[in-house]
Amino acid sequence: MFVSLLAAVLSGFLLVVAFPRYDQSLLLFVALIPLLWALKGQSRQAGFWLGFVNGVVFYLGLLSWIFFVTYVYGHLPLPVALGVLLLLACYLAIYRGLWAWGVVWAEKQGVNLLWFAPVLWVVLEFAQGYPISSFPWELLGDGLYRQPVLVQAADLIGTHGLSFLLVLINMAVVVIFSPATRNRPPGRVTALLVLIMVLAAWIGYGTYRRGTVAASIAQSPKIRTAVIQGNIEQSEKWDPKMVQSTLETYAKLTRETLARKNWTEDAANPPLVIWPETAAPFFFNHKPGGNASWDLLVQNIARENKCYLLFGAPAMEETPKGELLYNRAYLLNPQGEVVGHYDKSHLVPFGEYVPFGRVLFFISKLVPQIGDFVEGPVGATLTLPQGKIGVLICYESIFGYLSRAQVENGAHLLVNITNDAWFGATSAPYQHMSMAVLRAVENRVSLARAANTGISACMSGDGRILWTSPLDQQAGHAMELPWLPGGSFYTRYGYLFPWVCVALATLVFLFARRRIRW
Numbered sequence: 001m002f003v004s005l006l007a008a009v010l011s012g013f014l015l016v017v018a019f020p021r022y023d024q025s026l027l028l029f030v031a032l033i034p035l036l037w038a039l040k041g042q043s044r045q046a047g048f049w050l051g052f053v054n055g056v057v058f059y060l061g062l063l064s065w066i067f068f069v070t071y072v073y074g075h076l077p078l079p080v081a082l083g084v085l086l087l088l089a090c091y092l093a094i095y096r097g098l099w100a101w102g103v104v105w106a107e108k109q110g111v112n113l114l115w116f117a118p119v120l121w122v123v124l125e126f127a128q129g130y131p132i133s134s135f136p137w138e139l140l141g142d143g144l145y146r147q148p149v150l151v152q153a154a155d156l157i158g159t160h161g162l163s164f165l166l167v168l169i170n171m172a173v174v175v176i177f178s179p180a181t182r183n184r185p186p187g188r189v190t191a192l193l194v195l196i197m198v199l200a201a202w203i204g205y206g207t208y209r210r211g212t213v214a215a216s217i218a219q220s221p222k223i224r225t226a227v228i229q230g231n232i233e234q235s236e237k238w239d240p241k242m243v244q245s246t247l248e249t250y251a252k253l254t255r256e257t258l259a260r261k262n263w264t265e266d267a268a269n270p271p272l273v274i275w276p277e278t279a280a281p282f283f284f285n286h287k288p289g290g291n292a293s294w295d296l297l298v299q300n301i302a303r304e305n306k307c308y309l310l311f312g313a314p315a316m317e318e319t320p321k322g323e324l325l326y327n328r329a330y331l332l333n334p335q336g337e338v339v340g341h342y343d344k345s346h347l348v349p350f351g352e353y354v355p356f357g358r359v360l361f362f363i364s365k366l367v368p369q370i371g372d373f374v375e376g377p378v379g380a381t382l383t384l385p386q387g388k389i390g391v392l393i394c395y396e397s398i399f400g401y402l403s404r405a406q407v408e409n410g411a412h413l414l415v416n417i418t419n420d421a422w423f424g425a426t427s428a429p430y431q432h433m434s435m436a437v438l439r440a441v442e443n444r445v446s447l448a449r450a451a452n453t454g455i456s457a458c459m460s461g462d463g464r465i466l467w468t469s470p471l472d473q474q475a476g477h478a479m480e481l482p483w484l485p486g487g488s489f490y491t492r493y494g495y496l497f498p499w500v501c502v503a504l505a506t507l508v509f510l511f512a513r514r515r516i517r518w
Contacts, residue, residue, distance in 0.1 A: 004038035011035035012057030020430035032170035051100025055093025065426035118167035126498040145437040149206035155488035213462040222480035224271035229475040234421040257476030275311035284313040299336030343376025344393040379405030407443040446481040
């Protein structure tokens, strides 16, 4: 059992190294092999605990930045901050434990693990992103973001489908080389054939789609886009005395970035300038009792630079039920007029609101903010002269259903604005940026990302990262991004693949030959 435990730990470690900042993504093709080997011959209960240990090791390594956020900015005592990290890792590890339990159970039932192990993995990944947990951070398929050929299949099967393929390959290797199958040549031969066909189809489709998307990019119109990274320290961001300085920083960076391209000279083709989430740290356009001078400064930046300006700011609206707060992105035209806004539709639990607030009324938010925010509508878009764009605020970029809804509603460009200053110099900014790549590929549109302290980026609809900013530095970058038509099989049918996996797993559990027992 001790050797099996070490194998589960090794598997968790390999998975950590496969993701940012280490980015050894090819390890994803073998990282689960030690765990799958360890599960052979185990009881279902032992299988669960081996999977659980694997998950704890993985999530402690992957999410170590949670400690930084809760300790430095949440001001939690050291033991409590460590406890929060451990509690989250243990909670998420339950999904890994359930998967391992299911693998052991299925093997005892005579179910072919070559297809059932990846099916069950997708089911549990899918469940991890639903309202109760709502934290699909770095799914297995997200780790392929730097493999441009392999990510192309996401336009068919989404990120969950990439996870399926990775688990299938790990499982096939185990079947081929496992001593337990030496007396069953047909199983080994089948696994080898499946492995060869899957890799050939996966690489073949990726190569083909890269070519077709590249041709589409070459023929597409372009939109002038500038991404601005102000690098405002979190400790200063909400200080009223620093607002003027913050806006002057953004004004200077915007002016210099556009000047390098001479874009302000062509008023007939105004660029889109993107600032990060809450770049304007005050209630913009709020009347009565608003901040007229700060409003005017932001509006003048749009006028002087002859640009469309997209930026984040908190918003407050008076209603008969009281004041409602929104995490909002405003769009100004070159005349400085508000021509649209987007309200964040998937809020951060315990960060922007307390879930089940009536029940958990005694729990304060981990990171104090202005107040509890209200969700905006899913799929809302903003309109430029070229057409519609979709805005994703902060960690909305990790949820495929949000960007899909926006592209389905006509968005030809995705924009992710975020404030990752909370994360410091941890791996979180790199992880957060990596998942945005999959949103571009899934929906075949370009994506521009503005992060307060980084990592800001521009990426095309084929998953190529065209530019990234340094971390914790001021930066500004302007380029012409492809204005692609957008849309794919995934955009049209969404989570069809994981729902098929749910159906298959349900049928297996319903019609297995023996009852489930611990």
